[in-house]
Amino acid sequence: MKAIRISEFGLPKVMELKEIDRPVPKPDEILVKVYASGINPVDLVVRAGSNAALSSLLSLPMTPGWDTAGTIEELGDEVTGFQKGDAVYGVPNFPGDGSYAEYVVAKASQFAIKPKNICFNDAAGIPLAALTAWTAMFEFGKLKMGQRILIQGASGSVGGFAVQFAKSIGAYVIGTASANNFDYLEQIGADELIDYRTQKFEDLVQEVDIVLEVSSVRDNNERIKSVQVLKQSGIFVSVNTDFAFNDEVIHALNKKNCKGELSANQAKKESLEEIAKLIESGQVKVPQGKIFALRDAVEAHQLMESKSVNGKVILQVREQTNEAY
Known part of the structure; x- marks a missing residue:
């Protein structure tokens, strides 16, 4: 599969699009076919290696990304409450390989069914x-x-x-x-x-x-x-x-x-489910931002660092089809 990889900390240019093995889910994990990945300020810190405490938890090379939306491709033996093909959104494992990739594995407890009234691009800007x-x-x-x-x-x-x-x-x-x-x-x-x-x-x-x-x-x-x-x-x-x-x-x-x-962030399925209800009811809106292709992650990070964009910056990994809703 294709993924953005970091082999050293530094400027956006340290990110490279590479071919790596598709991950295999553990018993309590799901394999998600990624449609979109959100970019967060913490991604810039991870890439730059500018926070010593955070960097000490990371192993290079790695795939960045802390937000994702996609469909379930495979379920671990212990996973319940989901089935293959479900449209989901959530937070990948951390520390571990992230969501700037065509597939990502994560604990099932960190994902929920995606809000039904928004596409994958918008859903990927929500979780973290x-x-x-x-x-x-x-x-x-x-x-x-x-x-x-x-x-x-x-x-x-x-x-x-x-x-x-x-x-x-x-x-x-x-x-x-x-x-x-x-x-x-x-x-x-x-x-x-x-x-x-x-x-x-x-x-x-x-x-x-x-x-x-x-x-x-x-x-x-x-x-x-x-x-x-x-x-x-x-x-x-x-x-x-x-x-x-x-x-x-x-x-x-x-x-x-x-x-x-x-307040340390708690990635809970139950919280994501409550958030999804608020989005589906129209009580919560998702801020629209700018969308980049996965291969353009360097440009996306450069835009984030310029602080000249409102809304969430998104990496679109796959074309959004009717499956996106």
């Missing part, structure tokens, strides 16, 4: 970002109807899903973003918006139940400001698990009897 938002808000943040949540970095792929998930359960959503993204965020349901470039959220927000940090900013001084806007016994959740809370942040949390959580 949506699961990151879902895990942070509902597993760690315990968000409930009627609560107020401040989402920092609301216009990103994770933030966009977070806004929509929060609105779907009846929460009040405040988001930080640049002003040029306000129209998009209003369309997907944000109740209040703060321009982080010209406004100080700590002067405008108070008494929120949850602060969700999904921006890429890693600054514990900013986290202290976030704790200040929480109500007593509130929850601060960050998806930046590689950046620990320092003593000052922990002290600020303790002073207000608040909880601080570093």
Whole structure:
């Protein structure tokens, strides 16, 4: 099968299209015939080798990719609840070989039936970002109807899903973003918006139940400001698990009897099923981005690094036929 391979860390050009053996699923795994693979910011970090902790988990050569949608080609002996030909979406094993390939194996528990009202290209842009938002808000943040949540970095792929998930359960959503993204965020349901470039959220927000940090900013001084806007016994959740809370942040949390959580993504079939229901019901929209062929992965990464594209960047591995729905 064809796959994008990395034999060394570095610039996008280290990615090469190669012919490798098709993987074989273990008893608890499925073999997915990949139609599309989403590209996430973490893929750029993996390729560059710029995060030492992450790189230590990787073995070269490897195939990148943390999002995929396709059909089940083969099932391991222990897999139940799926059958060959099912259209699915989910997250490949990590660390392991990823989804920039014609086939990928993964634990069946990390996949679910694809939302029926969208194509594979759109479905491939969902799993990692949506699961990151879902895990942070509902597993760690315990968000409930009627609560107020401040989402920092609301216009990103994770933030966009977070806004929509929060609105779907009846929460009040405040988001930080640049002003040029306000129209998009209003369309997907944000109740209040703060321009982080010209406004100080700590002067405008108070008494929120949850602060969700999904921006890429890693600054514990900013986290202290976030704790200040929480109500007593509130929850601060960050998806930046590689950046620990320092003593000052922990002290600020303790002073207000608040909880601080570093939210590690949980790839669960059950969460993907709930997300699929929201997409099929129209409560959650998938942001449209730019589509590249698998062979053009280098160009796709270059575009991602330029930060000049809105929506999800997708690698289309196969032609989208009627089988895509």
